[in-house]
Amino acid sequence: MTHFRVVPSQGVAGRVTVPGDKSISHRALMLGAIADGTTQVEGFLESDDCLATLTALERLGVAVRRPGPGRVAVDGVGLTGLRAPDAPLDLGNAGTAMRLFMGLLAPQAFDSVLIGDNSLMQRPMERAARPLRAMGARIDTDEGRPPVRIAGGARLQGQRLPTGVPSAQVKSALLLAGLYADGPTTVMEPAVTRDHTERMLRSFGCEVASRGGRTTLQPPPRLRATRIIVPADFSSAAFFIVAGCIAGAGPLIVEGVGVNPTRTGLLELLSLMGADLRLINHRNHGSEPVADIEVRPARLQGIDAPARLVPLAIDELPAFFLAAACASGVTTVSGAAELRVKESDRIAAMARGLAALGIRAEPSPDGIRIEGGQLTGGVVESLGDHRVAMSFAIAALRASGPVEIREVADVATSFPGFAATARAAGIAIEELP
Numbered sequence: 362m363t364h365f366r367v368v369p370s371q372g373v374a375g376r377v378t379v380p381g382d383k384s385i386s387h388r389a390l391m392l393g394a395i396a397d398g399t400t401q402v403e404g405f406l407e408s409d410d411c412l413a414t415l416t417a418l419e420r421l422g423v424a425v426r427r428p429g430p431g432r433v434a435v436d437g438v439g440l441t442g443l444r445a446p447d448a449p450l451d452l453g454n455a456g457t458a459m460r461l462f463m464g465l466l467a468p469q470a471f472d473s474v475l476i477g478d479n480s481l482m483q484r485p486m487e488r489a490a491r492p493l494r495a496m497g498a499r500i501d502t503d504e505g506r507p508p509v510r511i512a513g514g515a516r517l518q519g520q521r522l523p524t525g526v527p528s529a530q531v532k533s534a535l536l537l538a539g540l541y542a543d544g545p546t547t548v549m550e551p552a553v554t555r556d557h558t559e560r561m562l563r564s565f566g567c568e569v570a571s572r573g574g575r576t577t578l579q580p581p582p583r584l585r586a587t588r589i590i591v592p593a594d595f596s597s598a599a600f601f602i603v604a605g606c607i608a609g610a611g612p613l614i615v616e617g618v619g620v621n622p623t624r625t626g627l628l629e630l631l632s633l634m635g636a637d638l639r640l641i642n643h644r645n646h647g648s649e650p651v652a653d654i655e656v657r658p659a660r661l662q663g664i665d666a667p668a669r670l671v672p673l674a675i676d677e678l679p680a681f682f683l684a685a686a687c688a689s690g691v692t693t694v695s696g697a698a699e700l701r702v703k704e705s706d707r708i709a710a711m712a713r714g715l716a717a718l719g720i721r722a723e724p725s726p727d728g729i730r731i732e733g734g735q736l737t738g739g740v741v742e743s744l745g746d747h748r749v750a751m752s753f754a755i756a757a758l759r760a761s762g763p764v765e766i767r768e769v770a771d772v773a774t775s776f777p778g779f780a781a782t783a784r785a786a787g788i789a790i791e792e793l794p
């Protein structure tokens with residue numbers, strides 16, 4: 362077990378770069394795998410989750426080369442070129458990989474079984490299985506959880522499919538399945554979620570129309586290989602954005618970050634709290650907007666988080682809760698029940714951790730109420746959840762004593778090298794065996 366120990370420091374300043382986007386890296390591998398030709402990927406996130414997807418694709422007969430750091434070349438086998446794996450595909454901790462593979466494998470000619478680590482084996486899969494069955498897929502879960510068993514040879518029909526939950530993973534699974542359907546597939550979501558799949562499908566030559574929470578895909582005859590430059594992951598940048606707001610020094614610039622508007626709800630939430638944030642040097646990496654984010658320390662005020670921002674900040678809410686703990690007054694979040702079914706129950710994990718650091722945090726079934734105050738030092742359990750671990754790693758910037766975070770090995774699922782980057786920014790963090 363690895364732990365973090367972080368002692369209070371002056372603040373964060375300078376320029377940092379965080380690794381590539383996890384969502385985009387998974388999608389680049391999967392679409393590259395079923396395209397015609399070789400897809401070149403730069404800025405690929407070499408984290409445990411994305412490597413689980415890469416290994417699974419190799420087991421499905423796809424050749425993936427890694428010519429250098431962050432570079433991947435995927436030799437596409439075409440829409441119908443995947444081969445039967447010889448054993449269950451183990452996707453580790455990666456919920457995105459499992460949901461997206463459900464959609465990709467449901468229309469294949471062969472059977473497959475998806476499994477994962479202890480956390481993934483507890484996570485809900487019917488949200489994707491149910492609408493896939495409505496398209497004609499033959500797919501079973503174990504009372505809603507993995508293993509997911511997919512029977513080959515199903516013929517899928519294009520449908521209008523409500524997702525029920527605001528989930529980009531479910532939407533993406535249905536769009537991937539829709540590539541093989543006999544007519545257009547329309548996915549209807551209760552709220553807009555991240556749209557990386559739609560953007561990337563278009564760059565592979567597929568026709569996808571999006572409006573509000575409604576997305577329609579026309580099944581293409583083929584996908585054409587392309588070049589993908591993966592921006593730095595906004596969700597990894599989030600820890601440094603919050604650090605820059607709550608710390609004593611600054612400014613801090615996080616470079617080359619993906620600022621797709623379906624991901625950046627955190628910037629709006631922090632701005633409502635009074636944060637001093639600036640997006641500079643705007644550019645595009647293919648279909649994804651990118652910018653540098655400059656953050657200066659500010660006095661934050663508690664807010665009632667607007668419900669519309671919750672799905673646009675879903676992975677950043679743990680870091681936002683930390684900002685709320687450092688704000689004056691009360692912050693409330695509701696409509697965030699999805700947080701209870703992430704890599705851990707993030708509402709419970711954050712409430713418990715904040716309480717261990719002297720902050721009043723009252724969880725509710727779909728959110729939390731946090732009273733800002735003085736953080737103390739203390740010991741926090743991450744429950745093996747990477748985002749919980751990294752959120753508490755920045756807490757020591759405002760704590761009166763050292764903060765120890767237990768069981769942080771899973772940080773490598775999304776942000777290998779987090780501790781080194783945090784040290785470069787000025788956070789006094791040590792990794793303990």
Ligand code: S3P
Pocket residue numbers: 383384385457527528529530531533555675676699
């Ligand atoms: C993701 C979608 C979100 C997010 C996850 C990545 C994706 O999950 O929490 O980290 O890449 O599509 P949900 O679809 O369950 O909201």
